[in-house]
Amino acid sequence: MTVKHEITFKEYMLKEAAEDFLVNLAVVIEDVKSQEKVLASEEFNIRNPSxxxxxxxxxxxxxxxxxxxxxxxxxxxxxxxxxxxxxxxxxxxxxxxxxxxxxxxxxxxxxxxxxxxxxxxxxxxxxxxxxxxxxxxxxxxxxxxxxxx
Missing domain, CATH: 2.60.40.10 (Immunoglobulins)
Known part of the structure; x- marks a missing residue:
């Protein structure tokens, strides 16, 4: 199953004078039957346009x-x-x-x-x-x- 979620520009607004921004994205998935939880995370940079x-x-x-x-x-x-x-x-x-x-x-x-x-x-x-x-x-x-x- 694929779930897409868009993080809009307004949610992470690039701040003044910064070169790189690190985004730490974490998702927790829970199996409703077994109550088992799985964590997945990813870090990536958002750069200012040139x-x-x-x-x-x-x-x-x-x-x-x-x-x-x-x-x-x-x-x-x-x-x-x-x-x-x-x-x-x-x-x-x-x-x-x-x-x-x-x-x-x-x-x-x-x-x-x-x-x-x-x-x-x-x-x-x-x-x-x-x-x-x-x-x-x-x-x-x-x-x-x-x-x-």
Whole structure:
């Protein structure tokens, strides 16, 4: 006999700034005739979804040349999520970019970010997505080698 039980997202709500969550699932089965009980348990991790940052033509990034990065997030939940997306990068962006986002269930968000590197060398472009429902912080980044002119 197979019995299915769904644990909804609202029952385990991902908490702010955590990378992994351990779920300990335990089931007790009782035979009503013999009164015999059997315990089965399983532990598994639930991970935060990922936030991806990718650069077009990453090997051709040059100082003072306009570039495009794409921040991608796939909403794995059965409910819409919303929050604030923040992108920063010293020597890449003049100022931090911020925008409000709402992502529908199972939808993929792809946000292009235009930037012009002002300094040569190894730079990091970082993105943070702070969701308000559920309260979750997602981080993504990429390292860029900016060529001199």
């Amino acid at each position: 936030l991806s940052v990718q650069i077009q033509n990453q090997s051709l990034v040059k100082i003072n040349t306009a570039q495009v990065a794409t921040v991608t997030f796939v909403n794995p939940f059965n409910t819409a999520v919303s929050g604030e997306l923040t992108i920063s990068g010293s020597g890449l962006l003049e100022e931090m970019a911020k925008m409000r986002v709402t992502i529908q269930p199972r939808e993929t968000m792809k946000k292009p970010i235009n930037f012009t590197p002002r300094m040569a060398g190894s730079k990091m472009l970082s993105a943070n997505l702070v969701l308000t429902n559920p309260p979750t912080i997602l981080h993504g980044f990429t390292t860029i080698k900016v060529q001199g002119s």
